[in-house]
Amino acid sequence: MDFDYTEEQLLLKDSVDKFLQKTYSFDARNAIIATRAGYSPDIWKGFAALGLLGLPVPPARDGFGGGGVETMLVMESFGRHLVVEPYLGTVVMAAGLIATVGTDDQQQYLLPLIMNGSMRLACGFLEPGGRYDLAHIETTARQEANGFWVLNGSKSVVIHGAVADLLVVSARTSGKAGDADGISLFFVNPGEPGVAGLEYPTYDGMRAAEVTLKNVQINSESLIGIAGRGLPVVELVADRAIAALCAEAVGCMTALKDATLDYLKTRQQFGVPIGRFQVLQHRMVDLLMHCEQARSMAMLAAMKVDSPDAVERRRAVSAAKELIGRSGRFVAQQAIQLHGGMGMTNELNVSHYVKRVTAIDTLFGDADHHLDRFTAAAQALPLPSFEKPRSKWKQI
Amino acid sequence: MNLDYTEAELAFRDEVRGFVRANLPQEISRKVIEHKRLGKDDFVVWQKLLHQRGWIAPGWPVADGGTGWNPVERHIFEEECAAAGAPPIMAFGVYMVGPVLIAFGNEQQQQRYLPRILSSDDWWCQGYSEPGSGSDLASLKTRAVRKGDHYIVNGQKTWTTLAQYADMMFCLVRTASEGKKQEGISFLLIDMHSPGVTVRPIITLDGEHEVNEVWLENVEVPVENLVGEEGRGWTYAKFLLSHERTNIAGVSRSKRELAYLKHIAAQEKAGGRPLIDNTRFSDKIARVEIELMALAITNLRVLAADRQGKPPGPEASILKIKGTEIQQAITELMMEAVGPVALAHLPDSWGDHWLGERVGPEYAGPLAARYFNYRKVTIYGGSNEIQRNIIAQGILGL
């Protein structure tokens, strides 16, 4: 057991921190959000140069070969700088997915394009009316005699869906919405006839899309993994995304904590810095404790997300998302409260961290959703056994 | 970064587990797990067994009787002992006065007291709090006046835990009233069998006798019982408070209690189904469990920082606050779990070998009392509000 980072991990963290410090100021970020695309091609090239786009890709495929801990380090830094680039979908989810279950051809063709920065991907795992349920899939995929698949249905809140060069979608090859079996994964080229979308901004400075698929024809090589057995893969990819988002949330929460503490020391009222007031001191301590507990959970999720034991992975990831959902809410609300009117402004970065933390709770399942999932995972484990109470004597 | 134990750590765990399994009397572990009343002997028997094995004081320097374990090994030891239902080691001797004597006591004091702390031949109690001095401890008034080669001590200590068993008390007394109030405090060792010492029970809301008032009336304490220098007692007391932090969070014990809570909730029925399947209740269990998972990691992070030689700091206060909140939440849920039978107050049935009447299942008996008793954990050892003050100053610089 140890809590130390390797030399390589420290180097990775350092290079990401330095790059973002140089390129991703709050103003620079706002400028990126104001562009049509909503992300920065230059930054993306920078990520490619740093090797970040191949983070989950094994060294045998010229990637970094990172796991949960490496992703955590990168994402925490992204959180601190409020990075809006399509990294989660392209790298953490899609590249990880391809490296895990892609065919040799898929890996050989796609991974280099992702790593050199010329291809971005987005994942559509949720559908209208399905809330956070990854098994609630009504989109259908039917295989024609010529081997082609025909997809029909719609995907909801596909983050960065409109800037993606390639989509990954889940669809049903059998069964009905809610069934665990019968889900398959496909690559869909957004340029195919029948693919339409509505792009919209999200309140946290990102972009998302509602995607509809109408008789979209894709070739047989577009199937990812085994037909009908996609759900465990979707769940694994979602868990990786969650672990990454937990780290990103910790980055945001830490920034909020630092900003708030700074404000308590500098803002004067009643002739003293407001940090002199005990009620605010204690609130600030609670804020700190929420940050520390959240950090611990992001670490736990990072360490367990690669576990071959799916129950252990699910338990840790859902526990982390639940705790961070709640603690993120607390930290965000108190950061605004302790900044007073300034906390309400769009001008100060505080509100932008608040919005991102709030958004993270709604991505891949909120605190309540993961409390359910955590309990379900716990029920898969045997109950603790204690010696049975001895027989009860009754004295009359 | 890795949570898995190494081969060596696994071997160590097996060694500890083997020892605990072979030596911890089942009668004692059952009382601990089932929240039965523990007597002095229950603590002493287990502590003597640990002493014979050389494991009673893991945190002490090896030369003084410590084990030389690293923080991970100490953590493993805690986990194994707690999981098996071993009684906690009484803190006053091993964790509190022992380290102070090692750091600040003279050789004579060390030779006289340390071996008897290790062997549990002396039972120690802590005489800090007074009726007028709780959180503001430095305002304490118990006076020690030097007269020849004795101090004459007069005053009243209160909340003194298990003083009814104690042979010795380490005590903060005022030896000077001018200057800063902290600078007039000295650290004295008082023989509880001395004339002028009176121990009076305070019955707490659970009906139990755990704390006492200790009256000191013209008690003669030999000057050789002064630890370190006169007027430096406050420094030693602060050292003591920051010293022991491996176990301050109580994570290992809370894990066992949480498992027991699930065990109870699986047997209780609500609407004909196991309570543990009732969403409203299982949500509460799950939330505590998640908080505890996080605290376990936070605790290990603090230990890891320890290993890198960083000095103990106010992070210990985070562990104390979170740890006690979780302990209280678990006792509360256990009481809730058994429903109305929690009302039955039959203290005699909390002893061992009770063959008389019970109401409800055996595990239900002590749960309400335990819930009430555990309100103490956020008050003593520096209340959680005081801990927040410490964090605000020590970590946040407010």
Ligand SMILES: Cc1cc2nc3c(=O)[nH]c(=O)nc-3n(C[C@H](O)[C@H](O)[C@H](O)COP(=O)(O)OP(=O)(O)OC[C@H]3O[C@@H](n4cnc5c(N)ncnc54)[C@H](O)[C@@H]3O)c2cc1C
């Ligand atoms: C079961 C039990 C066992 C104990 N065992 C021992 C023992 O063995 N030896 C011993 O010496 N003592 C012992 N104590 C005493 C314990 O250390 C004190 O109770 C504790 O320090 C609080 O002091 P008090 O009870 O006087 O409360 P007070 O100090 O009067 O506090 C009352 C309330 O005010 C709050 N408060 C006080 N000051 C501040 C502040 N500056 N800012 C914000 N809030 C504040 C407190 O947090 C608390 O909520 C024990 C107490 C209990 C309950």
